[in-house]
Amino acid sequence: xxxxxYNGSYxxxxxxxxxxxxxxxxxxxxxxxxxxxxxxxxxxxxxxPFPRENAMTVVVALxxxxxxxxxxxxxGRSYPLQTVFRMxxxxxxxxxxxxxxIQAPFEGIHFRLSRDVLNEVCHDVGxxxxxxxxCGSWNRDAFFGMAARLALRxxxxxxxxxxxxxxxxxxxxxxxxxxxxxGHSKVTGFRKGxxxxxxxxxxxxxxxxxxxxxxxxxxxxxxxxLSASHFARAFKVSFGVSVIEWVxxxxxxxxxxxxxxxxxxxxEVGAELGFSSQSTFSRWFRQQVGTTPxxxxxxxxxxxxxxxxxxxxxx
Numbered sequence: 112x113x114x115x116x117y118n119g120s121y122x123x124x125x126x127x128x129x130x131x132x133x134x135x136x137x138x139x140x141x142x143x144x145x146x147x148x149x150x151x152x153x154x155x156x157x158x159x160p161f162p163r164e165n166a167m168t169v170v171v172a173l174x175x176x177x178x179x180x181x182x183x184x185x186x187g188r189s190y191p192l193q194t195v196f197r198m199x200x201x202x203x204x205x206x207x208x209x210x211x212x213i214q215a216p217f218e219g220i221h222f223r224l225s226r227d228v229l230n231e232v233c234h235d236v237g238x239x240x241x242x243x244x245x246c247g248s249w250n251r252d253a254f255f256g257m258a259a260r261l262a263l264r265x266x267x268x269x270x271x272x273x274x275x276x277x278x279x280x281x282x283x284x285x286x287x288x289x290x291x292x293x294g295h296s297k298v299t300g301f302r303k304g305x306x307x308x309x310x311x312x313x314x315x316x317x318x319x320x321x322x323x324x325x326x327x328x329x330x331x332x333x334x335x336x337l338s339a340s341h342f343a344r345a346f347k348v349s350f351g352v353s354v355i356e357w358v359x360x361x362x363x364x365x366x367x368x369x370x371x372x373x374x375x376x377x378x379e380v381g382a383e384l385g386f387s388s389q390s391t392f393s394r395w396f397r398q399q400v401g402t403t404p405x406x407x408x409x410x411x412x413x414x415x416x417x418x419x420x421x422x423x424x425x426x
Contacts (some may be wrong), residue, residue, distance in 0.1 A: 121221065122148045124159045125213070130266050142225040143281040145262050149173075149218040153180070157212045164205040165226045167244065167288065171200045171259035171413070174217040180215040183247060190247035200255040202292050204247045222261040228285040228339075235340045241293040252285050273385075275355045278328040282340050305349035306342075310335040314346065322362050323385030328354055363399050366392075370408055377404050 122129030127150040176195040183190045185207035203209050207224070230240040262402065265272055306314065317334050319327075331354065332342035347353050352360070366380050377411025396404045 113133050121146055124161055125150065126154055126329060142228045143277050144223040146221050147263065147266050148221055151216050153215045154213050158210045160203065161209055163208055166205045167224050167226065167229065167238060168203040168205055169200055169222040169255055170203060171220045171255050173196060174216065175218065175290045176213065176215055176217060180213060182212045183209070185209045185247060193249050195249050198251070198259065199249040200252045200254040201249050202244055204244060204246050207225060220262050222258065224281060224284055228281050229289060229337050232289050232340050241289060245292045258284065258382060273324040274327055275324055275358055277354065278339070279343070281357050282328065282343055286340070301368065304345060306335065306345045311349050318358055322358065322365055324358065325385060359399055366396065370404065371411060
């Protein structure tokens with residue numbers, strides 16, 4: 112299922128409404144899709160057949176459900192009924208023709224992760240691809256709970272998630288699934304070295320040429336002839352921060368220099384960095400720097416010299 116159709120198509124299987132996490136379900140991040148599924152009345156009949164996919168889905172409940180109200184099955188076999196508590200999660204293999212019947216109001220965050228990412232993580236540590244994951248039971252998983260909270264905040268604020276952030280989340284989720292839900296109880300074979308000098312230089316140049324964020328970790332890793340999971344770890348060893356943190360730091364430096372040295376508006380600076388609006392850019396800037404672009408400019412430069420006197424620069 113292509114990610115741009117994942118939102119409505121997936122939720123329709125539950126006879127429910129859906130809301131997507133902005134920015135994730137597009138062609139740049141085919142490995143991960145995130146959708147909020149909700150129903151105010153529950154399901155009056157079982158879910159429609161889910162297409163078999165070479166993917167895993169992690170469901171995080173956003174409300175409590177009594178055991179009789181929530182039935183889940185896969186490959187024609189029903190899983191034991193369980194009481195579901197808010198922020199409980201379940202791992203579902205989408206190759207198993209899963210289905211469900213939820214006869215009470217429900218709401219949840221669903222993460223769909225391609226098995227290609229899982230196989231990449233396994234290959235990187237010298238493991239065979241995982242055929243069977245521990246599925247069908249609701250658990251309290253702090254990692255998935257945190258991911259669901261972040262996704263829900265993004266959906267409610269309608270703030271777009273960058274391609275790099277989506278890529279990073281898919282790699283973290285894949286590593287967590289392999290280590291905690293597969294037969295490999297402890298994954299200890301991750302290579303710990305950093306990037307070679309030429310790889311550091313190449314990734315530096317490539318990232319600086321794409322500060323608008325419309326690239327994936329995989330695209331940068333390919334420049335260094337590495338897998339995405341190996342590159343992400345080696346990058347952090349070499350630079351001391353993750354790829355997304357490095358890009359955010361570089362973006363901050365770039366926009367500060369542009370705002371000090373040119374007469375372009377804040378909206379223009381934000382557009383150069385891939386932000387869809389001035390308000391989105393201003394919120395991001397405040398998260399990174401601790402103050403708004405206008406306040407920062409008032410402290411660090413002559414307002415007239417950077418065009419803040421123009422109406423479109425007002426936040």
